[in-house]
Amino acid sequence: MFYAAILNFMDLMRFYQDEEKRTEHINPLILQSEHFIKLLNSHHNCGKIGIRWISLGIKDGSIRPEVQPDISFYVIWSMLVGFDKLTGPVSYEGKGIKLHIDNWRPGFIRLVQDMLKGTLQSRKVQVVQGTLF
Structure with missing residues (x-):
């Protein structure tokens, strides 16, 4: 699950950086997820x-x-x-x-x-x- 989340997260980051695309392509529940927020805060660690x-x-x-x-x-x-x-x-x-x-x-x-x-x-x-x- 972690592996799939990382790969999906990378795909989401393409949309996340553009506010218009963010609201159009990313489910609001994902944006509110504590796991998404953790990945967002730590994605530069790798x-x-x-x-x-x-x-x-x-x-x-x-x-x-x-x-x-x-x-x-x-x-x-x-x-x-x-x-x-x-x-x-x-x-x-x-x-x-x-x-x-x-x-x-x-x-x-x-x-x-x-x-x-x-x-x-x-x-x-x-x-x-x-x-x-």
Whole structure:
């Protein structure tokens, strides 16, 4: 439930920031909910923590120094949300796509690590799918 609430909350935030859209697209009961208010007050915590982790990685040398922590965090966050939202459709797809979640997940993790370390271009790409169509 928490996971679904977070994803739905992100969708709601698109409307929440515009008062006209807020009243048109968001149920007033949601706006009055103590849980919505708690999410509203704490939704920046993930960003703050992620940006701090990336900053620490830059400081300890595990992440390349030219990485911008705030931009990098939100790029990775959006990739994670996209990865999660596509997991169901990709797992269901059976028409010539040879990508399986057991191959996709480690490839995804490796790509993010390589982006942060700066090793993306120095590594030969390993094929994880046979055909696309």
